Amino acid sequence: MNKFSFFMPTKMVFGPDVVREAGAGLALGKKALIVTGRSSARRSGALDDVLSVLPGEYVVFDQVENNPSVETVIEGGKVAKEEGCDYVLAIGGGSPLDAAKVMAVLAVNDAHPLQLYKDGWQNRALPIVAIPTTAGTGSEVTQYAVLTIAEEQTKKGLGGPDLFPQVAYLDPKYTESLPLDVTIDTAVDALSHLVESYLSQRATEASELPALQGIALWGTTIPALRKKVIDREARAALLLASSLGGIAIAQTGTALVHALGYSLTYYDGLPHGRANGVCMPAYLEYTKTVAPERVDTILELLELPSLAAFGGLMHELFAGIGGTLQLSAETIEHYVTKAMLTKNIKNSLGDPSAEDLARILSRGSDPRS
Numbered sequence: 001m002n003k004f005s006f007f008m009p010t011k012m013v014f015g016p017d018v019v020r021e022a023g024a025g026l027a028l029g030k031k032a033l034i035v036t037g038r039s040s041a042r043r044s045g046a047l048d049d050v051l052s053v054l055p056g057e058y059v060v061f062d063q064v065e066n067n068p069s070v071e072t073v074i075e076g077g078k079v080a081k082e083e084g085c086d087y088v089l090a091i092g093g094g095s096p097l098d099a100a101k102v103m104a105v106l107a108v109n110d111a112h113p114l115q116l117y118k119d120g121w122q123n124r125a126l127p128i129v130a131i132p133t134t135a136g137t138g139s140e141v142t143q144y145a146v147l148t149i150a151e152e153q154t155k156k157g158l159g160g161p162d163l164f165p166q167v168a169y170l171d172p173k174y175t176e177s178l179p180l181d182v183t184i185d186t187a188v189d190a191l192s193h194l195v196e197s198y199l200s201q202r203a204t205e206a207s208e209l210p211a212l213q214g215i216a217l218w219g220t221t222i223p224a225l226r227k228k229v230i231d232r233e234a235r236a237a238l239l240l241a242s243s244l245g246g247i248a249i250a251q252t253g254t255a256l257v258h259a260l261g262y263s264l265t266y267y268d269g270l271p272h273g274r275a276n277g278v279c280m281p282a283y284l285e286y287t288k289t290v291a292p293e294r295v296d297t298i299l300e301l302l303e304l305p306s307l308a309a310f311g312g313l314m315h316e317l318f319a320g321i322g323g324t325l326q327l328s329a330e331t332i333e334h335y336v337t338k339a340m341l342t343k344n345i346k347n348s349l350g351d352p353s354a355e356d357l358a359r360i361l362s363r364g365s366d367p368r369s
Ligand code: NAP
Pocket: 036, 037, 038, 039, 040, 041, 043, 044, 064, 065, 066, 067, 068, 092, 093, 094, 095, 096, 098, 133, 134, 135, 136, 137, 138, 139, 142, 143, 144, 145, 146, 155, 174, 175, 176, 177, 178, 179, 182, 186, 189, 272, 273
């Protein structure tokens, strides 16, 4: 066995009604900055549950947009400072969870978010409670926050050990209000974390355990995803699979799928998970040439007979919600150049070249593939 380290300091509390049952224990301080998107924290019932038991004071910042911007986290950090908040409670999908993490840093550090990428930060971020309402990003158990950086025309992950939430409360019922398209997009994001982590250069004996378990669990939801009728049991499996994906990428990072997907979101507006789903079949085909047993293990766990069946599944899931796009050769070159600059590429097996990435992206943007 190889040497490795494994760090995941978040306490996970999983199951129905865990937020209400936490009671006063939900508070990590005297005054919370509650960070949410515009409506889903209310629609999912999570905010009501929180407010019904949270002791102490709070202020709500409910302006986080999808793929959060630098401006939004500056705004939230300012509110936390002015209001004297001593912890952050995030409710929502990856966007509010990630934004909340950066706000927790800015609340106690005088810095511009772009400086954090370059120089890190001195003072430990405020403690964070995370309550996911999507089953996709795993942000509730990772040390990452992804922001949209307009200056660089891309999305970029920030990381630090104090960005791991202190506690994550996972109640599958909060995902029941998700529209079908977001359910599918986020489910595919979870799968891409599990797969990219298992196929990472940085995978270890320990990171593979949550990744493999998560892929198998995700596989049990395929019939429900295909039927597009996602019952409570499938939602619980997706939420846990998504957290297992978070635990896995917290160790390994993501790989080339995420690197390419960021441009598909930034320039073409594809939701994050769908952007990954578009690239995944061709990514697996590429990886099969360098690590065939690993790709076969993934297919076996998903109970899919072949890579063609995997591609077919992605097609089926995105049918009717828009999972194809056509990119010119020039656009593909542009996205590949950007992706080649990311750390994610180095995580990918097989030392992929710009030509490999271009092939993956052109297959992904070919509606016949
Ligand atoms: P999201 O951007 O947080 O939310 C997508 C949409 O779903 C929003 O319109 C949101 O509404 C709505 N929504 C969320 N929960 C809902 C619910 N229970 N019922 C009804 N609507 C709901 O989506 P996401 O895919 O979870 O997060 C994507 C972001 O996470 C991206 O920026 C991505 O790069 C990042 N990410 C982070 C990590 C990490 O490790 N930190 C990993 C992967 C991806 P509201 O606006 O009203 O909330």
